Amino acid sequence: MVAYLIAGLVLIILSGFYLGQTRAQKLQASQRLHSLPVYHGYHVALWCAIPSVIIILLWFTLEPIVIQSAIKSDLSGKLAGVSETEAMMLMTEVKNISQGITGLSTEDPQIIKAGEAMASLNDASRTSMLVIILAIAIGITLYARSMISPEFGARYSVEYIFNGFLFFSSTIAILTTIGIVLSLFYESLLFFEQVPVTDFLFGLKWYPQIAIRADQGASSGAFGAVPVFAGTFLIAFIAMVIAGPIGLFSAIYFSEYSSHHTRTIVKPILEILAGIPTVVYGFFAALTVAPLIRDFGMSLGFTVEARSALAAGVVMGIMIIPFVSSLSDDVINSVPQSLRDGSLAIGATQSETIKRVIIPAALPGIVGAFLLALSRAVGETMIVAMAAGLNANLTANPLENVTTVTVQIVVALIGDQEFDDPKTLSAFALGLVLFFVTLILNVIALSIVKRYREKYE
């Protein structure tokens, strides 16, 4: 049915364009038009397309609401006096029957009847939508075509709509940000209704088990996120210990020592690291690096857990090397040449120039680069999901396993999701914290880098 609708609509829009254009062309033969015929065509097509699409979207949003309430009033006898959850389950059953999914359905004739009623309502709704929308589309097309006259400024209207589309597209970024903030806040509020904010932010125990029996409440799990935050920063810290020096020294080498030739060959190879999907690093960490570190640690007499923080951190460090190196490279390159020349002229060696002049001059920018890399490490998901632990463990020992914010989000949302269960909702509270921490890191880093750039411009 929907396919017919789309096909019919496309056909009407295309013929609208054709009708508009040919009519304008006919007029053009005898007199001078305000707008080119093609704009009259676009005008008719847009007049047809925009209202139809809006009606279709409205229809799809309202249809389930209207049908559900109709069915609910039919079933009012059955629904009276049952709890909200039971009512929801009954409605799901009705929906399953209406979609022809049987097997787990009940024998209750009233429910089956309601399901059949829903199916016929759905059918009726879709058929009437097809008829109504196609009729409206044809009507509007004919009306828009009748508007064509030599004086009519079709180009103005088309350009007006075009500009509106451009502006709307540019606001998608804002809408996305608003969507992220609102959805995270909303679900987090639901979570904090069940778990106090202070418990979440300062509690030391994280056991988000699902309630196994119905009478087990939210109290069965503990949602103190401190061990989760600590684990996240432990792994991010290990990553920075690896990526910081390697990235910075690579950047110094590329910008101050290497020949142009080496730079053009070697630098792109390093940048490959930034393009490799994170799931690849996760596999690499779990398959190769973790056993290597474990065997090495064992041979030295340490106890190393299979999913140690060190393995995840080292691999994450490798992943962010190119972020540190290319950002630092940019920053070092924007230090004015006159500073180098001055230092070299008074007899300093190149390394002394770098250590005493260039690095201090570039320091704010380098700090910014490190912060951006840190934010990347904090938000990274797949490496830790595959190589770090699942159980929250408050420790600073990199050989033990720790868990991270992103791992806990994945754990909470893979599998059954119940949006009244604190386990599922905790993912959104963790996501909210993650969003703000990375946002703050980014804002600070970007403003440092920006101020630094302005200093030398």
Add this chain to the structure above:
Amino acid sequence: MSESNPMAGSNSSFLKGRYSAEKRFKLYGVFAVSLALGAVIFLLFTIFSTGYSAFWRTEFQVEIQFNGDYLGITQESSDQEVREANFLGLFRKNLAEQNNDVPRRELRKLFAMFSESAADDLREMVITNRSILGTTQKLKVLASSSVDMIVKGQAPREIEEKRRVLNDFQLGLLDRWTAEGRRSSSFNHRFFTNGDSRSPELAGLGGAIAGSFWTLMVCLILSFPMGVAAAIYLEEYAPKNRLTEIIEVNINNLAAVPSIIFGLLGLAVILNFFGLPRSTPLVGGIVLSLMTLPTIIIACRASLKAVPPSIREGALAMGASKMQTILHHVLPLAMPGTLTGTIIGLAQALGETAPLLMIGMFAFVVDIPAGPLESATALPVQVYLWAESSERGYVELTAAGIMMILIFMALMNSFAIILRKKFERRW
């Protein structure tokens, strides 16, 4: 500071110290770069050396007598009747007759050396060609994953029987068949055509490739027009005011938001609020398009900025309206750069895993999805699923899946580079 007077160059041991410090410092740089390069090489080497073997599968030659009486079908039987016939029984009967030295109680171990798909393959042969009934054919039948692992040396052979994937009896049979020349290996075409499977020897990437394809298509259809439109607005129309500034800051920040947050957005808004179907490429594509949008906007703006103002002025002087100037003259010149950015953005989207996990695209999908509204999984998610699986046979599949992702990404990126080299104009 002991070195406070660098002019004291007459002291030769002091100079020597400074020069060796210089050399050391440069060495640190070389060391750092080689460490990073070593990491790239080690990573790629690990993946490729683990994964290449997945493209081959072990087979055994078996003589199958297509006994129509046993199956209860004739040349004239309908496809339905053939589908219901007992091909597993036929296969096992043939195996048992050919290996009549195998005692009855060991037969089960013999059967376990072959893949579950053997009976289905025989059935397909009869469905496509009825005249095969009544004949005896020498066929190559896919071995089970355990046999494959031993043959490829990925499961250890020289350990005690209990911990080995094949028992002594099966190992003996394998060696005997190898000596008789009945073992062979062939290209694993199932890896490219099959969906996921619970048996490693049958699992393939076909479903995931189709899922990724639909997801990227949705992503492209949504993010390309939106991204180009936003870039045109910001570069050509936007007044310098507070709103424009907010939009620009937002775009830069979106590019740095962790990908898993987009997954949460998709789950809360697109699935729960708008009620779009879970696990589908449609939802995956919408979420990925939000992530790709900043990349496209930034690339398109840079290309628009590179078009010299004389082009705009020329078009305006000839009487073109602003929209005509942009659509007919400026945008076509900015297209190569924009397309390059779009392809690079799509290549990134191809590798994204976390947001797709959040919206449920990790379902066990056997069938290959035929459209963006069917349950599907995507390449990196399939790799994640295999990597999390405990069975040994999935390790080489995981690595081979990663090889496929890397190959697709390399192809997309080189296409983008060629496009830029060929069409980009320098003014």
